[in-house]
Amino acid sequence: MTAVYKHRLFWPIVSLITLIAINAIARPQFIKITMRDGELYGPLISILRESAPLMLVALGMTIVIATRGIDLSVGATMAVSGAVALTIIDGSGDPGNLGTVLTACVVALLVSLVLGAWNGFLVSVVGIQPIIATLVLMLAGRGVALLITGGFITTVNSEPFAFIASGYLVALPFAFLIGVVAIVVMSLVERRTALGVLTEAVGINPEASRLAGVRSRSIIWGAYMVSGVLAGVAGLIYASNIRAADANAAGVFIELYAILAVVLGGTSLNGGKFSIAGTVVGVLIIQTLESSILFLGVSSAQSPVFFGFVVALVVVVQSPRMREGLAALSGRMRSRGPGARNDDKVEVA
Amino acid sequence: MDEVRPLLELTGATVRFGADAALDRVDFRLYPGEVHSLMGENGAGKSTLIKAITGALAMDEGELRLAGERVSFATPHEAQASGISTVYQEIELLPNLSVAENVFLGREPRRGGVVSRRLMRERAAAVLEDLGLTLDPASLLGTHSVAVQQLVAIARAISADVRVLVLDEPTSSLDLDEVAELFRVIRELKARGVAILFVSHFLDQVYELADRITVLRDGELVGEYLTGELLRIDLVQKMLGREIGEVRARGRVSEDDAEDGSAAVLRARGVSVAHGVAGADVDLAEGEVLGVAGLLGSGRTSLAHALTGVAHLESGVIRIESTDARLDSPRHAISLGVVYSSENRRRDGIVAELSVVDNITLALQSERGVFRRIPPARRRELAASWVDALDIRPPDLDRPVGTLSGGNQQKVLLARLLALSPRVLVLDEPTRGIDVGAKVEIQNLVSELADNGMSVVFISAELEEVLRVGDRVAVMRDGRIVETVAAADLTTDSLLALVAQPGEGED
Numbered sequence: 005m006t007a008v009y010k011h012r013l014f015w016p017i018v019s020l021i022t023l024i025a026i027n028a029i030a031r032p033q034f035i036k037i038t039m040r041d042g043e044l045y046g047p048l049i050s051i052l053r054e055s056a057p058l059m060l061v062a063l064g065m066t067i068v069i070a071t072r073g074i075d076l077s078v079g080a081t082m083a084v085s086g087a088v089a090l091t092i093i094d095g096s097g098d099p100g101n102l103g104t105v106l107t108a109c110v111v112a113l114l115v116s117l118v119l120g121a122w123n124g125f126l127v128s129v130v131g132i133q134p135i136i137a138t139l140v141l142m143l144a145g146r147g148v149a150l151l152i153t154g155g156f157i158t159t160v161n162s163e164p165f166a167f168i169a170s171g172y173l174v175a176l177p178f179a180f181l182i183g184v185v186a187i188v189v190m191s192l193v194e195r196r197t198a199l200g201v202l203t204e205a206v207g208i209n210p211e212a213s214r215l216a217g218v219r220s221r222s223i224i225w226g227a228y229m230v231s232g233v234l235a236g237v238a239g240l241i242y243a244s245n246i247r248a249a250d251a252n253a254a255g256v257f258i259e260l261y262a263i264l265a266v267v268l269g270g271t272s273l274n275g276g277k278f279s280i281a282g283t284v285v286g287v288l289i290i291q292t293l294e295s296s297i298l299f300l301g302v303s304s305a306q307s308p309v310f311f312g313f314v315v316a317l318v319v320v321v322q323s324p325r326m327r328e329g330l331a332a333l334s335g336r337m338r339s340r341g342p343g344a345r346n347d348d349k350v351e352v353a
Numbered sequence: 354m355d356e357v358r359p360l361l362e363l364t365g366a367t368v369r370f371g372a373d374a375a376l377d378r379v380d381f382r383l384y385p386g387e388v389h390s391l392m393g394e395n396g397a398g399k400s401t402l403i404k405a406i407t408g409a410l411a412m413d414e415g416e417l418r419l420a421g422e423r424v425s426f427a428t429p430h431e432a433q434a435s436g437i438s439t440v441y442q443e444i445e446l447l448p449n450l451s452v453a454e455n456v457f458l459g460r461e462p463r464r465g466g467v468v469s470r471r472l473m474r475e476r477a478a479a480v481l482e483d484l485g486l487t488l489d490p491a492s493l494l495g496t497h498s499v500a501v502q503q504l505v506a507i508a509r510a511i512s513a514d515v516r517v518l519v520l521d522e523p524t525s526s527l528d529l530d531e532v533a534e535l536f537r538v539i540r541e542l543k544a545r546g547v548a549i550l551f552v553s554h555f556l557d558q559v560y561e562l563a564d565r566i567t568v569l570r571d572g573e574l575v576g577e578y579l580t581g582e583l584l585r586i587d588l589v590q591k592m593l594g595r596e597i598g599e600v601r602a603r604g605r606v607s608e609d610d611a612e613d614g615s616a617a618v619l620r621a622r623g624v625s626v627a628h629g630v631a632g633a634d635v636d637l638a639e640g641e642v643l644g645v646a647g648l649l650g651s652g653r654t655s656l657a658h659a660l661t662g663v664a665h666l667e668s669g670v671i672r673i674e675s676t677d678a679r680l681d682s683p684r685h686a687i688s689l690g691v692v693y694s695s696e697n698r699r700r701d702g703i704v705a706e707l708s709v710v711d712n713i714t715l716a717l718q719s720e721r722g723v724f725r726r727i728p729p730a731r732r733r734e735l736a737a738s739w740v741d742a743l744d745i746r747p748p749d750l751d752r753p754v755g756t757l758s759g760g761n762q763q764k765v766l767l768a769r770l771l772a773l774s775p776r777v778l779v780l781d782e783p784t785r786g787i788d789v790g791a792k793v794e795i796q797n798l799v800s801e802l803a804d805n806g807m808s809v810v811f812i813s814a815e816l817e818e819v820l821r822v823g824d825r826v827a828v829m830r831d832g833r834i835v836e837t838v839a840a841a842d843l844t845t846d847s848l849l850a851l852v853a854q855p856g857e858g859e860d
């Protein structure tokens with residue numbers, strides 16, 4: 005019991021389950037999943053599908069934050085990636101051709117990689133503070149995207165491209181599967197190589213890591229490149245969903261939601277220890293919350309306040325102070341005679 | 354003493370971390386106008402007791418009385434407000450603020466309600482002067498050496514209105530001169546009736562300064578004694594619960610070997626680093642221990658940085674095993690078998706939130722590369738063998754290193770470097786903050802490594818130690834190696850004379 009209770013993912017998961025439960029009680033069809041033509045449908049499936057862009061961006065953000073950094077440019081990178089892909093598809097004679105679409109996607113991802121590498125260069129080589137370094141691209145990136153599309157919202161009608169966001173594979177949304185692949189690859193890399201622990205070391209104590217011979221510079225640089233590519237993929241999913249490259253709307257505020265997801269998942273903004281599973285749960289909490297706003301019929305004027313209120317609640321419940329307080333409370337229920345120390349904490353809580 | 358009441362009295366103090374008690378029903382009292390020393394091995398609970406007094410840690414049980422009244426501080430700030438000034442073992446200052454700001458942080462002198470920077474600088478300069486330290490109070494703290502930072506922390510503590518002064522290993526990085534200045538100030542405060550709690554692993558200092566001694570072992574109180582009635586040998590016995598280890602005799606490298614440059618594993622010529630060392634020559638033979646002695650600011654650490662790729666060389670050449678090496682990073686030096694352990698273990702050494710296993714295997718893993726991960730079972734086995742060999746306590750591989758006591762953190766760092774099986778080990782103050790028992794263990798370890806062919810550069814502010822471990826001693830003054838002498842030809846006094854010789858003597 006205590007072991008489960010103390011696990012760092014305990015509270016995030018409790019929050020997620022509570023959110024789903026509230027929705028289900030309010031309107032039972034929330035948890036209904038139906039099978040049509042071998043494809044799954046239902047509010048929960050939609051959440052999984054719609055969470056894909058945020059999932060990808062937040063995974064990249066997790067790694068960057070672990071190195072003590074932050075990447076504010078992810079939304080702009082999404083816009084550039086979408087713009088590049090759609091401009092190529094639009095410019096080709098044959099938008100429906102699978103080869104064209106694949107080429108467009110690969111080029112878009114390469115451009116995203118370059119953007120990530122630029123951020124990484126500014127942070128790890130030039131030594132600019134991450135928040136400033138990535139702010140440059142955050143502000144300039146959408147301009148670049150507008151340049152690419154020539155100032156228009158490029159729209160295309162391409163079956164293969166639309167598949168990215170709305171297609172299905174083995175009964176599940178393709179976009180969701182992209183997210184799953186990213187999660188699995190990142191978890192495997194973390195487990196099977198030493199990258200996880202070395203990233204944490206660099207994030208916790210960069211100088212000590214350098215003295216121990218860790219390639220801090222490459223690790224930090226790499227983190228921004230990963231973040232760039234993942235944001236690029238998210239940009240493709242976004243563009244595919246609306247079948248257009250909208251440089252002004254793609255990924256707006258997604259950097260903030262991604263940071264929120266990372267924090268909800270228990271990774272500290274101070275860098276160091278990170279949790280991919282935590283970020284996944286964090287993303288699902290945010291996406292479920294967004295859906296519940298629609299689903300429960302919160303008016304659009306009230307929805308930001310509602311969102312903010314719930315997030316505040318979740319964050320407070322997960323705060324160490326509150327947790328200690330709750331732990332002390334449950335400790336007291338189990339055995340009489342709490343220490344003076346626990347008493348104080350309960351009062352604070 | 355009976356008619357005088359203790360100024361500070363702690364009874365039944367218990368602090369637990371999880372299941373184990375770091376402090377188990379300990380009583381402690383402190384009289385006005387006395388210096389009271391708290392003694393014990395690394396991890397005995399000295400710092401924990403201090404934190405329990407100052408409110409930095411909450412006690413699970415026990416009570417604290419100040420001048421007879423029951424008090425309980427929720428934060429160190431409250432303790433400070435009641436006249437308890439503390440210098441913690443790990444310097445807790447802000448490197449990116451100026452020296453003066455650090456001295457007065459939280460109680461900046463005001464003039465007409467507005468913080469006066471000029472007043473602050475003047476007063477800071479005065480307090481530092483009192484400690485025998487002249488430096489620009491407007492300079493950034495982070496640009497100064499650990500020793501100076503330690504003195505600034507002390508200046509901060511004594512610049513307040515103090516009734517109780519708590520010093521947790523304040524002298525660990527100081528030279529004899531600074532220690533003398535500090536002791537003079539402590540005696541002055543004592544004469545004014547301040548109660549002083551003094552923690553140090555230097556028995557000489559304790560016997561020089563303390564009126565009474567309280568000994569802790571494994572979080573439990575062993576007893577309280579008058580210094581004059583406790584023989585050193587008994588004190589050590591009470592601290593360790595056993596006799597201290599034998600000092601190992603070294604099979605010294607013969608002098609011809611050491612002098613003969615051809616056998617050198619590491620050879621440096623005319624090495625200079627900006628604001629650090631100038632034109633240093635070093636020859637290090639296989640299996641030799643080169644002690645480095647010098648005063649604060651004499652360039653000891655810069656020399657170590659120059660030899661290990663940490664600092665950028667302005668000029669000079671380094672040759673490792675007959676190939677010239679332009680060391681451009683610690684990583685490069687490590688790949689050539691030259692490793693460095695920093696004097697600042699918290700800032701440049703441990704990765705506090707990572708476990709003992711992760712810390713011990715960190716350098717080895719980075720040397721192998723990201724994609725050749727050491728299998729978990731092998732990592733644990735490796736870490737466990739070092740924990741065992743260096744007697745790291747508690748022997749818990751998964752504990753975050755930051756929660757170990759200072760001495761044990763140092764051992765973890767040594768283990769990290771030794772796991773690389775280096776050819777040249779450059780140790781900057783490796784026994785700083787380490788208890789008497791463990792100190793002998795580490796000195797013996799160094800000797801043993803050297804006997805097995807490892808070459809060691811051993812930097813220490815403690816001259817006895819440099820002489821005991823070193824085959825030869827490089828004496829540094831003002832960024833230069835002024836002389837390199839066989840240890841056998843030196844005594845502590847003659848070495849002190851060499852080290853402290855005033856600069857004019859050279860002209």
Ligand SMILES: Nc1ncnc2c1ncn2[C@@H]1O[C@H](COP(=O)(O)OP(=O)(O)OP(=O)(O)O)[C@@H](O)[C@H]1O
Binds near residue numbers: 395397747755760
């Ligand atoms: N935050 C913490 N979490 C868990 N254990 C801790 C923590 N802080 C200290 N300890 C444990 O408490 C014990 C006492 O530590 P303490 O730092 O008081 O020792 P010390 O006597 O000051 O040693 P040293 O001479 O090395 O400074 C040690 O076993 C240490 O590992």
Ligand SMILES: [Mg+2]
Binds near residue numbers: 758759
């Ligand atoms: Mg201590």
